[in-house]
Amino acid sequence: MRVEDLVLVSVDDHVVxxxxxxxxxxxxxxxxxxxxxxxxxxxxxxxxxxxxxxxNIGLNAVAGRPPEEYAMDPTSFDDMRSxxxxxxxxxxDMDANGVLGSMCFPSFPQFCGxxxxxxxxxxxxxxxxxxxxxxxxxxxxxxxxxxxxxxxLSLPPMWDPQLMAEEVRRxxxxxxxxxxxxxxPVHLGYESIHSGHWDPFFAxxxxxxxxxxxxxxxxxxxxxxxxxxxxxxxITLTPINIVxxxxxxxxxxxxxxxPNLKYALSEGGIGWVPYFRERIDYTYERHRFWTGQDxxxxxxxxxxxxxxxxxFIDDPVGVEMRHKMNVDMITWECDYPHxxxxxxxxxxxxxxxxxxxxxxxxxxxxxxxxEQLFRWPSA
Amino acid sequence: MRVEDLVLVSVDDHVVxxxxxxxxxxxxxxxxxxxxxxxxxxxxxxxxxxxxxxxNIGLNAVAGRPPEEYAMDPTSFDDMRSxxxxxxxxxxDMDANGVLGSMCFPSFPQFCGxxxxxxxxxxxxxxxxxxxxxxxxxxxxxxxxxxxxxxxLSLPPMWDPQLMAEEVRRxxxxxxxxxxxxxxPVHLGYESIHSGHWDPFFAxxxxxxxxxxxxxxxxxxxxxxxxxxxxxxxITLTPINIVxxxxxxxxxxxxxxxPNLKYALSEGGIGWVPYFRERIDYTYERHRFWTGQDxxxxxxxxxxxxxxxxxFIDDPVGVEMRHKMNVDMITWECDYPHxxxxxxxxxxxxxxxxxxxxxxxxxxxxxxxxEQLFRWPSA
Numbered sequence: 237m238r239v240e241d242l243v244l245v246s247v248d249d250h251v252v253x254x255x256x257x258x259x260x261x262x263x264x265x266x267x268x269x270x271x272x273x274x275x276x277x278x279x280x281x282x283x284x285x286x287x288x289x290x291x292n293i294g295l296n297a298v299a300g301r302p303p304e305e306y307a308m309d310p311t312s313f314d315d316m317r318s319x320x321x322x323x324x325x326x327x328x329d330m331d332a333n334g335v336l337g338s339m340c341f342p343s344f345p346q347f348c349g350x351x352x353x354x355x356x357x358x359x360x361x362x363x364x365x366x367x368x369x370x371x372x373x374x375x376x377x378x379x380x381x382x383x384x385x386x387x388x389l390s391l392p393p394m395w396d397p398q399l400m401a402e403e404v405r406r407x408x409x410x411x412x413x414x415x416x417x418x419x420x421p422v423h424l425g426y427e428s429i430h431s432g433h434w435d436p437f438f439a440x441x442x443x444x445x446x447x448x449x450x451x452x453x454x455x456x457x458x459x460x461x462x463x464x465x466x467x468x469x470x471i472t473l474t475p476i477n478i479v480x481x482x483x484x485x486x487x488x489x490x491x492x493x494x495p496n497l498k499y500a501l502s503e504g505g506i507g508w509v510p511y512f513r514e515r516i517d518y519t520y521e522r523h524r525f526w527t528g529q530d531x532x533x534x535x536x537x538x539x540x541x542x543x544x545x546x547x548f549i550d551d552p553v554g555v556e557m558r559h560k561m562n563v564d565m566i567t568w569e570c571d572y573p574h575x576x577x578x579x580x581x582x583x584x585x586x587x588x589x590x591x592x593x594x595x596x597x598x599x600x601x602x603x604x605x606x607e608q609l610f611r612w613p614s615a
Numbered sequence: 616m617r618v619e620d621l622v623l624v625s626v627d628d629h630v631v632x633x634x635x636x637x638x639x640x641x642x643x644x645x646x647x648x649x650x651x652x653x654x655x656x657x658x659x660x661x662x663x664x665x666x667x668x669x670x671n672i673g674l675n676a677v678a679g680r681p682p683e684e685y686a687m688d689p690t691s692f693d694d695m696r697s698x699x700x701x702x703x704x705x706x707x708d709m710d711a712n713g714v715l716g717s718m719c720f721p722s723f724p725q726f727c728g729x730x731x732x733x734x735x736x737x738x739x740x741x742x743x744x745x746x747x748x749x750x751x752x753x754x755x756x757x758x759x760x761x762x763x764x765x766x767x768l769s770l771p772p773m774w775d776p777q778l779m780a781e782e783v784r785r786x787x788x789x790x791x792x793x794x795x796x797x798x799x800p801v802h803l804g805y806e807s808i809h810s811g812h813w814d815p816f817f818a819x820x821x822x823x824x825x826x827x828x829x830x831x832x833x834x835x836x837x838x839x840x841x842x843x844x845x846x847x848x849x850i851t852l853t854p855i856n857i858v859x860x861x862x863x864x865x866x867x868x869x870x871x872x873x874p875n876l877k878y879a880l881s882e883g884g885i886g887w888v889p890y891f892r893e894r895i896d897y898t899y900e901r902h903r904f905w906t907g908q909d910x911x912x913x914x915x916x917x918x919x920x921x922x923x924x925x926x927f928i929d930d931p932v933g934v935e936m937r938h939k940m941n942v943d944m945i946t947w948e949c950d951y952p953h954x955x956x957x958x959x960x961x962x963x964x965x966x967x968x969x970x971x972x973x974x975x976x977x978x979x980x981x982x983x984x985x986e987q988l989f990r991w992p993s994a
Contacts, residue, residue, distance in 0.1 A: 304904045420840055428841030461799055461863050462807030467906040468866040469859075471898045476891070479855055480848075484840050487847040507893065510932040511886025512855070518929060519850045522954060525683045527846040550897060553889040553939055560932055575901060 237598060239587040245337035245603035246582075247387070247547050247610070248451070248502045248569035251378060252297050252320040252343050255313075261369035269362055270369070271344070281312045283344050286355065290344050297343075299329070299573030306575050320573045323381045330385065334583035335570055336603060337612065339387035339414060339449075340378065341502070345370060347454035348416045349391035350424060356395040367393050371403070375410050387612045388412035389449065394426065397433060401440035408444045413611045414500075415441065417448045419481035423455035430488045438490055442497040445611055447545065450481050451502035478504030479512060482544060486516055487529065491539045498609060500545035503571065506554030509546055509561045513537040541565065545609055549576055552589050555601075563597060567606045616977060618966040624716035624982035625961075626766070626926050626989070627830070627881045627948035630757060631676050631699040631722050634692075640748035648741055649748070650723070660691040662723050665734065669723050676722075678708070678952030685954050699952045702760045709764065713962035714949055715982060716991065718766035718793060718828075719757065720881070724749060726833035727795045728770035729803060735774040746772050750782070754789050766991045767791035768828065773805065776812060780819035787823045792990045793879075794820065796827045798860035802834035809867045817869055821876040824990055826924065829860050830881035857883030858891060861923060865895055866908065870918045877988060879924035882950065885933030888925055888940045892916040920944065924988055928955055931968050934980075942976060946985045 255273040262270050271285035282289040298306050300317040313321060319329035330338060345351040349367055356363035371390045379386035390407040392415050393399040404415055417437075418424055427433035441448050452474050459473040478501045485491065485499050516536035520529060531539060541562035547569045548554055558566060568586065571577040578585045590598050606612070634652040641649050650664035661668040677685050679696040692700060698708035709717060724730040728746055735742035750769045758765035769786040771794050772778040783794055796816075797803055806812035820827050831853050838852040857880045864870065864878050895915035899908060910918065920941035926948045927933055937945060947965065950956040957964045969977050985991070 303901050306902065306905045422841045428843055430841055430843045430845065459859065461859050462801045462809055464807055464809045465863060466809065466866045466908060468895075468898055468902065468908050469862045471902055471906070472862045472866070472891075472895055473859060475894065476855075476858055476887070480838065480840050480852060483848045483851045484844060487845045487851070505890065505894070507890025508855070508887050511884065511890075511930070512851075514886065514930065514932055515854065515884070516847075516851055518955075519847055522682050523685065523847065523850055526685045527850070529845060529847050551890070551893065553893055553936065556939075557932065557936065560935075576897075 237587060237591070237595070239583050240334065242334055242583045242586055242598070243603045244333070244335045244568060244570070244582055244586060245387075245606040246335055246570035246572070247339050247500065247545075247567045247606050249338045249340045249572045250297070250343060250574055251326075251340040251374075252316065252573070253345075254321040257373050258366070258369050261372060262365055266362055266365045270366060275312065279312055279314075285351075286358070290351070297573045298575045299577060299579055303575075317573060323378055327382050327385060329572065329579065333570065333572075333580045337385060337387055337606070338570065338572070339389050339610070340374075341389065341416065341451055342370070342374075342391060345391060346456070347451040348394055348418045350394070350456060352391065353394040353424070356393070360395070363395070364393055364399065367391055368403070368406075371407055371412070375407060375412050384613050387414060387606070387610050389414045389416060391416055392437065394418070394421070394424070397436045400434075400437040404437065404440040404444060404446050408446060413445055414447045414449055416454065417450050418454045419450040419452065419478060420455040420457070420484065423457040429484055429490055432489070435493065438494045438497055442494040447498045447500050447610055449500040449502050450478070452478050452504060475503060475505045476508055479508055482512060482540070483516070485544065486536050486539050491543050492532065495543070497543060498545055499543055500547070502547065503549070503569065503576075504546060505551050506546045506548045506561070506566060507551050507557070509540075509554065510557045513540060513561060516540065549578060550585060550589060555589050555593070558597070558601075563600060564605055565609070566601050567609070568602050616966055616970070616974070618962050619713065621713055621962045621965055621977070622982045623712070623714045623947060623949070623961055623965060624766075624985040625714055625949035625951070626718050626879065626924075626946045626985050628717045628719045628951045629676070629722060629953055630705075630719040630753075631695065631952070632724075633700045636752050637745070637748055640751055641744055645741055645744045649745060654691065658691055658693075665737070669730070676952045677954045678956060678958055682954075696952060702757055706761050706764060708951065708958065712949065712951075712959045716764055716766055716985070717949065717951070718768050718989070719753075720768065720795065720830055721749070721753075721770060724770060725835070726830040727773055727797045729773070729835060731770065732773040732803070735772070739774070742774070743772055743778065746770055747782070747785075750786055750791070754786060754791050763992050766793060766985070766989050768793045768795060770795055771816065773797070773800070773803070776815045779813075779816040783816065783819040783823060783825050787825060792824055793826045793828055795833065796829050797833045798829040798831065798857060799834035799836070799863065802836040808863055808869055811868070814872065817873045817876055821873040826877045826879050826989055828879040828881050829857070831857050831883060854882060854884045855887055858887055861891060861919070862895070864923065865915050865918050870922050871911065874922070876922060877924055878922055879926070879988075881926065882928070882948065882955075883925060884930050885925045885927045885940070885945060886930050886936070888919075888933065889936045892919060892940060895919065928957060929964060929968060934968050934972070937976070937980075942979060943984055944988070945980050946988070947981050
């Protein structure tokens with residue numbers, strides 16, 4: 237394996253939305269009401285929207301800085317590497333890193349569009365107009381600027397599962413086959429995935445081959461063990477907390493009703509998966525009689541293997557144990573421009589982690605699986 | 616390896632306390648006030664105490680029953696295998712299972728003696744008398760009935776760290792070098808392990824070589840992802856939830872202040888440890904500058920390797936990955952009489968999971984590590 241020959245497709249990066257995001261995409265009062273970028277006297281950029289100020293960045297848009305300079309503070313566009321928000325510079329940063337393709341999660345609207353869902357509580361028409369404008373901008377302006385370089389990813393109107401299904405359908409016609417969702421909608425004030433409430437959405441996703449992507453942190457609930465716990469505890473636990481979403485999905489009725497649906501655990505790592513697979517089968521063998529669980533012809537691990545897509549940034553243990561899970565569901569992520577990213581050394585680091593694997597597995601993990609699972613580049 | 620040659624020492628079993636637990640161990644009003652076992656008209660046995668009724672069993676005291684008959688219902692002593700509460704029958708059940716030694720966690724007082732801590736809010740004298748009586752019964756009557764077969768384990772008076780230190784000291788003189796604690800005292804209404812509040816307790820444990828054992832569920836807080844989540848979700852997540860206690864411990868000041876303290880994650884499994892080790896080191900490398908974390912000469916994985924004892928019931932992935940953690944800290948557990956137990960087939964199942972390991976590693980994992988770490992049998 238030559239490092240520079242590695243073809244990387246990242247299923248988890250982040251876009252910091254540029255100031256012109258909504259320009260020309262909304263009419264009348266909606267255009268007036270749309271979030272506007274404002275520079276404060278302190279030099280910080282914020283989105284001004286419905287009387288509130290929202291930080292313009294995702295936490296830790298720190299690409300290109302040494303770890304010694306990381307911080308949690310919201311900053312201005314000037315403090316940020318231009319690849320965070322400028323599509324042309326983004327592609328240059330991808331080129332410099334050997335990354336062919338990238339799927340970008342949102343920043344200020346939050347992972348499953350919580351901002352628009354909150355807006356809908358006051359003005360559902362405005363919320364839907366903003367969300368559609370966002371998705372159109374993402375697909376047409378961001379991804380569309382460089383065909384074949386970005387996997388489009390839409391946001392769902394979480395306040396209405398029928399609308400969610402319609403939006404999945406609408407963007408699928410534009411070639412978008414991935415949509416975000418919450419790792420746990422209960423924490424956002426919605427019904428759980430056990431409720432049946434989301435079935436219209438899941439049905440549309442299954443029908444159209446659209447992957448449901450739940451990113452860590454998309455429940456807006458962090459793992460706080462204690463008020464005085466060091467920040468390191470939270471950083472450590474946030475990825476592995478996705479195990480809760482995995483358990484919810486596997487044991488829910490969703491994979492029974494929608495056996496062809498694909499559910500991606502974004503930024504969840506993979507090293508815990510082999511252990512988790514054994515645990516769910518052990519649980520099923522010993523407890524299904526009194527819990528009343530019935531998976532039909534499948535075992536829980538089979539549900540996981542067939543329907544749950546996982547990804548990793550830097551996970552040597554998971555790679556070593558790949559044959560204790562479904563290798564065809566393992567994808568890679570760069571996490572640009574966040575602080576866990578391997579950019580700009582992703583090829584080198586991926587080559588180290590994948591050293592010794594057969595060529596077909598390297599191809600599958602670095603790009604082949606992502607291309608197939610996300611139906612990308614679209615035919 | 617011959618199956619019948621396996622010597623098993625289990626660091627996590629459970630005692631269902633017998634009706635005569637407090638008999639002869641309390642004087643005066645304390646004797647009158649002590650919990651009394653009562654059979655209700657429905658046939659269920661409960662402990663009557665301070666105007667309340669407490670189920671007499673730990674959940675799932677189901678040893679000897681087929682999985683088809685498991686349930687969460689509280690039952691009577693008549694419905695239970697006598698080895699749950701009768702020391703003589705317990706030893707027979709251990710013999711039948713090839714188990715040389717066993718450490719038994721409490722049932723009705725809860726894992727870190729929450730019952731007595733609640734009592735202390737009303738009557739601290741009574742609470743301490745009951746707790747000491749319990750510990751004496753456990754050490755003298757339960758473990759003492761068969762010298763060399765049980766690793767004694769005391770309960771701590773959680774309401775007062777100085778008292779906790781004194782009790783650790785008191786029972787150490789009786790040969791007890793293990794004590795329970797909570798995986799997260801915050802959920803019990805106490806200060807966190809980050810606070811310094813527990814330092815007198817940890818100091819005594821370190822000084823006397825007493826292992827602090829945090830059992831899954833000892834925060835009295837289960838992982839409920841949603842009100843309508845199937846019970847299977849909770850069963851799956853409860854063990855892996857111990858990862859939160861591991862993160863709290865590693866990143867806290869406790870291992871810095873008490874570098875010789877041993878912290879055991881009881882019923883937490885091991886298959887997640889290699890992934891977790893990588894995650895904490897990755898977090899330290901990338902984030903310590905802004906989080907202000909300073910481990911001195913050690914890396915986070917080294918703190919884990921040196922101070923955190925782990926155990927497993929049935930964990931082939933963890934065993935396969937044992938060289939990605941400290942093999943000297945891996946112990947085995949039976950979990951008798953709970954529903955995850957391998958009893959009465961523990962030797963057979965352990966032999967399957969450990970098949971192919973060198974003899975010295977099998978000896979260490981099945982009994983050698985437990986003997987050394989818990990200083991047992993006492994010299």
